[in-house]
Amino acid sequence: MPFTIGQYLTKNDLDSQELAHTLGYGVVNGLQVVPDAPPSMHIDVEVGKCYVADTLVEKGVVTDLTVTAADPTNPRKDIVVCNSAGTLSIVAGTPEAALPSGNVGVYTLNPEPDNIPANSIILAEIWVPAVATEITGSEIYDKRVSIADFLTHKDDAS
Numbered sequence: 001m002p003f004t005i006g007q008y009l010t011k012n013d014l015d016s017q018e019l020a021h022t023l024g025y026g027v028v029n030g031l032q033v034v035p036d037a038p039p040s041m042h043i044d045v046e047v048g049k050c051y052v053a054d055t056l057v058e059k060g061v062v063t064d065l066t067v068t069a070a071d072p073t074n075p076r077k078d079i080v081v082c083n084s085a086g087t088l089s090i091v092a093g094t095p096e097a098a099l100p101s102g103n104v105g106v107y108t109l110n111p112e113p114d115n116i117p118a119n120s121i122i123l124a125e126i127w128v129p130a131v132a133t134e135i136t137g138s139e140i141y142d143k144r145v146s147i148a149d150f151l152t153h154k155d156d157a158s
Helices: 013-024 148-157
Strands: 026-030 033-035 044-045 048-052 055-059 063-066 076-081 088-091 120-128 140-142
Touching: 026 120, 026 148, 033 120, 033 140, 044 076, 044 120, 048 076, 048 120, 063 088
Parallel strands: none
Antiparallel strands: 026 048, 033 044, 044 063, 048 055, 076 088, 076 120, 120 140
């Protein structure tokens, strides 16, 4: 989950880092969120593995998810999550005027995304512009926290 100057950290960013470092929740490999081709209000979650709530989740097929219709006035931030049962879902945020105005996506404080549900990890944040009819790659922000190095070091210690 790389950051660039001007991005705002959210509670979800901090929570996912804490869960990765204290409990080993996170992505082992894959599970990248990408736009559907051709772009629409669908996104795909690629195959991969993650640990959630002491459970290894393995997704062997690409999963198609539908983004809820955009608000006619304000943007919102949705999050893509995976829970310990292996269910991938989109948690829709609440539409709100962008702050700072004129900025988009992770370069805004508002709207805020919803909290990560219990026993879940965040994979991506989706910027859903007002009146959007499609989601493109520039509106999907990677929020995966890799624990591959953690698992390697843990195995080395055993």
